[in-house]
Amino acid sequence: xxxxxxxxxxxMIPVFLxxxxxxxxxxxxxxxxxxxxxxxxxxxxxxxxxREQLGLNDPYPIQFAxxxxxxxxxxxxxxxxxxxxxxxxxxxxxxxxxxxxxAISLVWSVFIGVILGIISAIKQYSVLDxxxxxxxxxxxxxxxxxxxxxxxxxxxxxxxxxxxTGLDTWKGYILPCITLGLHPVASFCRMTRSTMLEVxxxxxxxxxxxxxxxxxxxxxxxxxxxxxxxxxxLLGTQxxxxxxxxxVVESVFNIPGVGSYMISSIGTxxxxxxxxxxxxxxxxxxxxxxxxxxxxxxLDPRIKAKYIESGKKRNYRET
Amino acid sequence: MADDAIRxxxxxxxxxxxxxxxxxxxxxxxxxxxxxxxxxFACVFQHYLxxxxxxxxxxxxxxxxxxxxxxxxxxxxxxxxxxRILKGGQISMLIASTAVMFAAVVGAILGATAAFFGGAYExxxxxxxxxMMSIPGLxxxxxxxxxxxxxxxxxxxxxxxxxxxxLTRIMYSSTLTIINQEYIxxxxxxxxxxxxxxxxxxxxNCLAPMIVQITLQLGITIxxxxxxxxxxxxxxxxxxxxxxxxxxxKGYIRxxxxxxxxxxxxxxxxxxxxxxxxxxIRDALDPRLKR
Numbered sequence: 001x002x003x004x005x006x007x008x009x010x011x012m013i014p015v016f017l018x019x020x021x022x023x024x025x026x027x028x029x030x031x032x033x034x035x036x037x038x039x040x041x042x043x044x045x046x047x048x049x050x051r052e053q054l055g056l057n058d059p060y061p062i063q064f065a066x067x068x069x070x071x072x073x074x075x076x077x078x079x080x081x082x083x084x085x086x087x088x089x090x091x092x093x094x095x096x097x098x099x100x101x102x103a104i105s106l107v108w109s110v111f112i113g114v115i116l117g118i119i120s121a122i123k124q125y126s127v128l129d130x131x132x133x134x135x136x137x138x139x140x141x142x143x144x145x146x147x148x149x150x151x152x153x154x155x156x157x158x159x160x161x162x163x164x165t166g167l168d169t170w171k172g173y174i175l176p177c178i179t180l181g182l183h184p185v186a187s188f189c190r191m192t193r194s195t196m197l198e199v200x201x202x203x204x205x206x207x208x209x210x211x212x213x214x215x216x217x218x219x220x221x222x223x224x225x226x227x228x229x230x231x232x233x234l235l236g237t238q239x240x241x242x243x244x245x246x247x248v249v250e251s252v253f254n255i256p257g258v259g260s261y262m263i264s265s266i267g268t269x270x271x272x273x274x275x276x277x278x279x280x281x282x283x284x285x286x287x288x289x290x291x292x293x294x295x296x297x298x299l300d301p302r303i304k305a306k307y308i309e310s311g312k313k314r315n316y317r318e319t
Numbered sequence: 320m321a322d323d324a325i326r327x328x329x330x331x332x333x334x335x336x337x338x339x340x341x342x343x344x345x346x347x348x349x350x351x352x353x354x355x356x357x358x359x360f361a362c363v364f365q366h367y368l369x370x371x372x373x374x375x376x377x378x379x380x381x382x383x384x385x386x387x388x389x390x391x392x393x394x395x396x397x398x399x400x401x402x403r404i405l406k407g408g409q410i411s412m413l414i415a416s417t418a419v420m421f422a423a424v425v426g427a428i429l430g431a432t433a434a435f436f437g438g439a440y441e442x443x444x445x446x447x448x449x450x451m452m453s454i455p456g457l458x459x460x461x462x463x464x465x466x467x468x469x470x471x472x473x474x475x476x477x478x479x480x481x482x483x484x485x486l487t488r489i490m491y492s493s494t495l496t497i498i499n500q501e502y503i504x505x506x507x508x509x510x511x512x513x514x515x516x517x518x519x520x521x522x523x524n525c526l527a528p529m530i531v532q533i534t535l536q537l538g539i540t541i542x543x544x545x546x547x548x549x550x551x552x553x554x555x556x557x558x559x560x561x562x563x564x565x566x567x568x569k570g571y572i573r574x575x576x577x578x579x580x581x582x583x584x585x586x587x588x589x590x591x592x593x594x595x596x597x598x599x600i601r602d603a604l605d606p607r608l609k610r
Binding site for chain 1: 446447449450451452453454456457459461462463465466467538542545546549550551552565569572573576579580583586587590591594595
C-alpha cells in the first residue's frame with residue numbers, strides 16, 4: 001500500500017514540471033518584463049543591467065532551471081509589475097479564503113448531488129426524475145457566473161434577503177458557495193443517477209433484497225459502494241472545473257481570494273500576478289488528483305489487490 | 320413478404336445513415352437542432368432582422384424599459400440590446416467553432432500519430448496532454464491570452480490550445496482500439512498500404528466518437544470564450560461579444576438588470592442546444608441502442 005502511495009507521488013513530479021514549463025513559456029512570452037519593472041524613463045545601460053540582474057540573458061534551459069528552483073525552494077512566483085513586490089505575498093494571504101469557498105461548495109454539492117442522483121435513480125421515469133434531469137442539464141449549461149449574477153439580483157437586490165458582496169457575516173457565504181456548487185451538483189446528480197441505474201439492475205442487489213435487507217441498507221451498503229468509484233473520478237474532474245469558475249465567481253461577489261486577485265491583475269496588466277495565480281491553481285489541481293488516485297487504492301479492491309500481490313514474495317515456481 | 324424485403328433493401332444501411340435515422344427519432348435532439356438553427360440564422364442575418372445598428376449610439380434612449388420596440392432594452396449608450404446580442408452571437412460562435420475545429424484537427428493528428436507510431440513519441444505526447452489537462456481550462460486560456468494579447472484571432476488561438484488535450488485523448492483511444500483489432504492485421508497481411516488502412520479503416524471508425532466530442536466541446540468552448548471576455552481578456556468592449564456584454568452589464572447591475580440577463584440567456588440557450596445535439600449524436604451512434 002505504501003509503495004502504491006509513493007509511486008503515485010513520484011508520478012506527480014513530471015506533471016508538475018510540465019505545468020511549470022508551460023507557465024514559464026507563457027511568462028517569458030508575455031511582454032517586456034524589464035520595461036514594466038523599470039517604469040517610464042530608463043537608460044539603455046540601466047535596461048541591460050536589469051536584464052542581467054533578472055537573468056534574462058542566460059540561455060532558456062538555465063532560466064527554466066532557475067525558475068523551477070525558485071518555485072520549489074522559495075515559492076517564488078515572480079514580481080508584480082505594479083507593486084514591484086513578490087507575487088507570492090499577495091497569493092499566500094488570499095489562498096486560505098479561496099480554498100475555504102471551493103471546499104464548502106464542493107462538499108455541499110457532493111452531498112446534495114449524490115442524494116438527488118440516488119432519488120432520481122430509485123424513482124426512474126417519475127416526474128421527479130424527469131424534472132431533476134432537466135434541471136441538471138439546464139443548470140450545467142448556463143455559465144456559473146451568470147447564474148451568480150441572477151441570484152444576486154433576485155436575492156440581494158429584489159428580495160434583500162442576502163448581502164450582495166463581501167463576507168462580513170455567514171450570510172455572505174451563501175450566494176457564492178451555492179453559485180460555485182451548482183455545476184458540480186448537476187454533474188454529480190447525473191453521474192450518480194446513471195451509475196446507480198447500472199448497479200441497481202445487477203443480480204447481487206436482487207440477492208440482497210431477497211435476503212430481506214431493507215431498501216436503505218441495500219442502497220447505501222451495496223449499491224452506493226460500487227457506484228462510488230465513478231463518483232470519486234468525477235470529484236477529481238469537478239475540482240478542475242470548479243477552480244476555474246471560482247476565479248470568476250470570486251470577482252462577481254467581490255470575495256478577496258486568489259481568483260479575484262488574478263482578475264484584478266488582468267485589469268492592471270500585471271502578468272506575473274496572473275501567471276502566479278494560474279500556477280497556484282494548477283498545483284492545487286495536481287495535488288487533488290494525487291489524493292483522489294490514492295483514494296482509489298482504498299476504494300477499489302482490485303487496485304489494492306494488484307499492489308499487494310506485486311509486493312508479496314513469490315515462493316512458488318511458475319510452470 | 321416480398322414487398323418488405325424490397326423495402327428493407329432500399330433503406331440505406333450504412334453507419335451514418337442508420338445514425339441519422341436514429342437521431343431524427345430523438346425528440347430532444349431535434350428540438351436542440353432546430354433551436355440552434357434558429358439562433359445561428361438569427362445571428363448570421365442580424366443585419367436584416369433588426370432595424371437598429373449595433374454600433375450607433377442613441378444616448379437619449381439609454382436604459383430603455385423593455386418594450387416591443389426594444390425587446391431586450393438598451394445599453395448605457397442607447398444601443399438596442401437585442402441587436403447587440405445577435406451581433407455578439409456571430410462573434411462568440413465564430414470564435415468557438417473556429418477554435419474547436421482547429422483543436423480537432425491538431426488533436427486528431429496528434430492522437431492518431433501517437434497511437435500509430437508509439438514509442439517515445441507516444442509517451443511524450445500523452446504526458447504533455449496529461450499536463451495540459453491539469454491546468455483548469457479557463458485559467459489556461461487566460462494565461463495564454465496574457466502572452467498573446469487581445470483580439471478575436473488571438474482569443475481563437477488561446478482557446479484552441481486548451482481544447483486540444485480532450486480531443487487528442489479521444490482520437491488516441493479510438494485509434495488504439497482499432498489498430499489492435501485483427502482485421503487491421505488481416506488487411507496488412509493482404510498487402511494494404513498504410514495510407515489505405517488509415518483512410519479505409521481508422522478514420523471512419525474514429526469519426527464517430529470525435530464528432531460527439533466536437534459537438535460537446537463546442538458548448539464548453541462557448542462557455543469559456545464568454546467567461547474569458549467577461550474577465551477582460553479575449554474580446555474587449557465595445558465589440559459586442561456575449562461575454563463582454565455581460566462584463567459591461569455587470570457595472571450596471573443595480574440599476575438596469577436587462578444588460579446582464581439577456582446575453583446570459585442567449586449563452587445558456589446556445590449551450591443547451593449544443594449539449595442536446597451532442598447527446599443525441601452520442602445516442603444515435605451507440606450500437607447498443609440500435610433498433
